[in-house]
Amino acid sequence: MSEVVTKGKKAKQASFSLMDIPTNEKNKALEKIAKQLIADIPFLLSENQKDIDEGKAKGLTESVLDRILLTVKRIEDMSTAIRLLINLKDPIGEELERIEKENGLLIKKKRVPIGVIGMIYEARPNVTIDAATLSLKTGNAVILRGSSSAKHSNMALLQSIHQALEQTKIPVDAVQLIEDTSRETAKELFNLKDYLDVLIPRGGKNLIETVIKESTVPVLETGAGNCHIFIDETANLEMAKDISINGKTQRPSVCNAIETILIHEKWFELYGLKLLDALTKQKIELYGDETVCKAYPSAKHATEEDWSTEYLALTVSVKVVRNVQEAIEHINKYGTKHSEAIITSSSEHANLFLTKVDAAVVYHNASTRFTDGFEFGYGAEIGISTQKLHARGPMGLPALTSSKYFIYGQGQVRE
Amino acid sequence: MSEVVTKGKKAKQASFSLMDIPTNEKNKALEKIAKQLIADIPFLLSENQKDIDEGKAKGLTESVLDRILLTVKRIEDMSTAIRLLINLKDPIGEELERIEKENGLLIKKKRVPIGVIGMIYEARPNVTIDAATLSLKTGNAVILRGSSSAKHSNMALLQSIHQALEQTKIPVDAVQLIEDTSRETAKELFNLKDYLDVLIPRGGKNLIETVIKESTVPVLETGAGNCHIFIDETANLEMAKDISINGKTQRPSVCNAIETILIHEKWFELYGLKLLDALTKQKIELYGDETVCKAYPSAKHATEEDWSTEYLALTVSVKVVRNVQEAIEHINKYGTKHSEAIITSSSEHANLFLTKVDAAVVYHNASTRFTDGFEFGYGAEIGISTQKLHARGPMGLPALTSSKYFIYGQGQVRE
Numbered sequence: 001m002s003e004v005v006t007k008g009k010k011a012k013q014a015s016f017s018l019m020d021i022p023t024n025e026k027n028k029a030l031e032k033i034a035k036q037l038i039a040d041i042p043f044l045l046s047e048n049q050k051d052i053d054e055g056k057a058k059g060l061t062e063s064v065l066d067r068i069l070l071t072v073k074r075i076e077d078m079s080t081a082i083r084l085l086i087n088l089k090d091p092i093g094e095e096l097e098r099i100e101k102e103n104g105l106l107i108k109k110k111r112v113p114i115g116v117i118g119m120i121y122e123a124r125p126n127v128t129i130d131a132a133t134l135s136l137k138t139g140n141a142v143i144l145r146g147s148s149s150a151k152h153s154n155m156a157l158l159q160s161i162h163q164a165l166e167q168t169k170i171p172v173d174a175v176q177l178i179e180d181t182s183r184e185t186a187k188e189l190f191n192l193k194d195y196l197d198v199l200i201p202r203g204g205k206n207l208i209e210t211v212i213k214e215s216t217v218p219v220l221e222t223g224a225g226n227c228h229i230f231i232d233e234t235a236n237l238e239m240a241k242d243i244s245i246n247g248k249t250q251r252p253s254v255c256n257a258i259e260t261i262l263i264h265e266k267w268f269e270l271y272g273l274k275l276l277d278a279l280t281k282q283k284i285e286l287y288g289d290e291t292v293c294k295a296y297p298s299a300k301h302a303t304e305e306d307w308s309t310e311y312l313a314l315t316v317s318v319k320v321v322r323n324v325q326e327a328i329e330h331i332n333k334y335g336t337k338h339s340e341a342i343i344t345s346s347s348e349h350a351n352l353f354l355t356k357v358d359a360a361v362v363y364h365n366a367s368t369r370f371t372d373g374f375e376f377g378y379g380a381e382i383g384i385s386t387q388k389l390h391a392r393g394p395m396g397l398p399a400l401t402s403s404k405y406f407i408y409g410q411g412q413v414r415e
Numbered sequence: 416m417s418e419v420v421t422k423g424k425k426a427k428q429a430s431f432s433l434m435d436i437p438t439n440e441k442n443k444a445l446e447k448i449a450k451q452l453i454a455d456i457p458f459l460l461s462e463n464q465k466d467i468d469e470g471k472a473k474g475l476t477e478s479v480l481d482r483i484l485l486t487v488k489r490i491e492d493m494s495t496a497i498r499l500l501i502n503l504k505d506p507i508g509e510e511l512e513r514i515e516k517e518n519g520l521l522i523k524k525k526r527v528p529i530g531v532i533g534m535i536y537e538a539r540p541n542v543t544i545d546a547a548t549l550s551l552k553t554g555n556a557v558i559l560r561g562s563s564s565a566k567h568s569n570m571a572l573l574q575s576i577h578q579a580l581e582q583t584k585i586p587v588d589a590v591q592l593i594e595d596t597s598r599e600t601a602k603e604l605f606n607l608k609d610y611l612d613v614l615i616p617r618g619g620k621n622l623i624e625t626v627i628k629e630s631t632v633p634v635l636e637t638g639a640g641n642c643h644i645f646i647d648e649t650a651n652l653e654m655a656k657d658i659s660i661n662g663k664t665q666r667p668s669v670c671n672a673i674e675t676i677l678i679h680e681k682w683f684e685l686y687g688l689k690l691l692d693a694l695t696k697q698k699i700e701l702y703g704d705e706t707v708c709k710a711y712p713s714a715k716h717a718t719e720e721d722w723s724t725e726y727l728a729l730t731v732s733v734k735v736v737r738n739v740q741e742a743i744e745h746i747n748k749y750g751t752k753h754s755e756a757i758i759t760s761s762s763e764h765a766n767l768f769l770t771k772v773d774a775a776v777v778y779h780n781a782s783t784r785f786t787d788g789f790e791f792g793y794g795a796e797i798g799i800s801t802q803k804l805h806a807r808g809p810m811g812l813p814a815l816t817s818s819k820y821f822i823y824g825q826g827q828v829r830e
Contacts, residue, residue, distance in 0.1 A: 019773075413658055
């Protein structure tokens with residue numbers, strides 16, 4: 001039996017014992033993991049160094065190496081995040097619905113664990129800890145498959161988790177890592193329908209598209225973010241500047257950063273140059289449509305491709321539109337259904353935009369950077385969903401749960 | 416451009432105008448459809464006759480022909496079902512969550528339409544009406560792809576729907592039917608990710624498995640039901656007889672009928688023959704394990720395959736088990752996560768069974784036949800989900816919705 005199938009079977013078995021594990025046992029296990037990580041810092045750092053050395057030898061870029069890197073601070077942060085997770089309400093067992101039928105049947109719809117979660121991810125070893133601890137808190141078993149570039153780090157982190165779980169009632173098989181990081185094990189996971197209840201890809205566009213295309217296991221899609229700000233005719237200049245700069249510069253490499261600014265033609269006539277100057281001052285590179293380039297010669301010419309590009313850098317494309325309707329159409333054509341904002345003083349235009357733009361999160365007069373589980377008060381998140389089924393937007397603990405109907409009778413049969 | 420892509424584009428366009436269509440407009444359209452169907456009875460019957468004639472010529476079985484058949488009564492029932500749907504609460508716009516942040520941001524999570532629903536189904540023309548009207552009520556556009564065996568009926572029903580919609584503010588493109596029922600159009604739908612938000616297969620196991628395997632569009636799985644009853648040591652004899660007979664005979668061809676009866680060995684010793692006699696009296700064919708066949712020679716020998724078989728007929732397999740634990744393991748191994756029941760006087764065993772059996776609906780002392788949207792009080796249902804994401808169990812109107820975060824600010828940016 002292959003590694004994937006063997007581990008899949010064990011995970012399924014573990015998921016049955018997790019079905020009714022009490023909250024305090026889960027929290028105790030999380031506490032043990034938080035402690036073990038700190039105790040294992042020297043070991044984790046030395047194993048991480050192997051990945052870094054191999055990565056350098058392979059010529060990985062600085063930014064990828066930085067994603068792989070573990071430091072004392074980063075391990076301490078993982079431990080702190082676990083303690084925050086302990087304090088979050090356990091969603092399992094929550095009564096979602098209660099129906100009492102005339103025939104005496106009592107129907108309760110309750111939150112239950114999903115079962116076994118498969119996680120496929122790139123580089124970042126912190127996903128190993130996030131996925132393991134969020135899965136435990138929600139009573140799910142998890143199978144982790146990281147990338148070869150963080151292999152030593154992931155195996156070391158798993159060892160810490162297992163050492164912690166051995167001191168608890170939770171079976172160590174609740175968290176497993178696929179050690180063989182070849183393409184074949186990913187393919188096996190895509191078709192592990194007998195043991196996996198959901199597959200979650202975390203990483204770049206290519207990874208996510210491959211998983212969606214090839215997986216027969218249901219996928220929770222955490223998508224890319226080609227986010228927009230539309231500055232309407234009646235937008236306040238200072239607000240438009242602040243939100244544009246914040247949306248682009250506060251952390252350019254993340255999915256809720258903005259990539260295109262759409263501007264109402266009348267506003268552009270009055271304030272366009274002031275806004276573009278403010279952006280340029282922040283060292284933001286501009287790609288503009290014809291109107292923008294004509295008015296602001298230092299902007300480069302945007303091509304059709306720019307409107308679909310998630311720059312993830314200090315670059316933004318700018319387009320002048322005739323009205324809110326054109327802005328909505330542009331966003332629904334090029335957006336990735338993530339986070340979209342309108343800056344306007346017109347509540348009518350705001351309502352139209354918020355209703356008609358098809359995205360997980362829509363904003364009136366605020367920065368798209370707020371799309372985040374912590375900002376929403378959900379605590380830890382497993383990702384931001386850009387699909388429409390199951391969970392949309394920041395996915396907190398409830399996204400890792402399912403529901404089940406419990407029906408209590410006294411011998412009722414159907415007429 | 417192919418028929419599928421052309422209709423996909425139009426459906427997407429229509430879905431944008433449905434995003435903010437008021438409840439009364441949707442109900443008005445449903446009322447017009449309910450009326451039009453009655454007005455069109457002669458036309459619908461004559462078009463249906465063509466399918467029946469062609470089906471007979473092709474040698475379709477009586478039961479398939481019966482599924483295709485429209486009668487005055489069946490069309491009147493469709494019309495009545497639409498009127499019931501009108502009276503159901505519109506889920507769109509419901510506020511699911513409200514968060515007020517210290518920085519003044521107001522976050523509202525609201526129910527919104529999914530967008531465009533693709534429906535692939537077999538034979539039954541009533542699915543055409545169900546899918547169209549449930550989609551309209553939830554503000555979704557829908558693309559229908561029925562089977563060639565009901566082609567004339569489906570096209571006639573679509574014509575009635577379009578005639579009705581022409582008298583309303585809802586664009587006729589909100590409901591479209593793929594006329595080319597070749598394998599190629601199904602394949603095209605599987606990959607119509609740009610225009611379809613979800614694909615729902617309604618039909619046999621093969622259809623569902625093909626859709627899951629080949630679709631890159633997210634799938635709402637309405638699965639098969641290999642349902643069990645476990646009769647525990649302390650089960651009341653009369654209750655066990657009533658529920659077994661009801662679960663098997665009340666409507667044997669449906670997914671929530673039972674296919675296997677598991678019996679505690681001590682109960683079997685005392686009451687086994689009485690139960691088996693009662694089943695035989697109902698003309699139920701029995702397949703038993705060794706213990707059953709020894710005690711009841713008229714039972715046939717069950718093979719390994721029987722435990723996985725959804726008979727959908729007056730046939731049941733019977734197995735004697737040592738205890739509730741063995742029953743749970745059997746169900747989790749062979750079941751399809753649909754509906755499972757325990758008959759017992761022990762609340763401890765009931766809790767264990769209800770918690771550990773992995774199924775959409777679990778019953779204590781009641782018939783599995785209650786797994787049904789109408790029985791739960793949800794009204795019309797689009798099917799029964801046996802998957803764990805998005806919707807599990809009977810899927811009423813909320814299963815055809817998504818959610819969206821609306822965020823209202825006064826210029827907030829992220830620190």
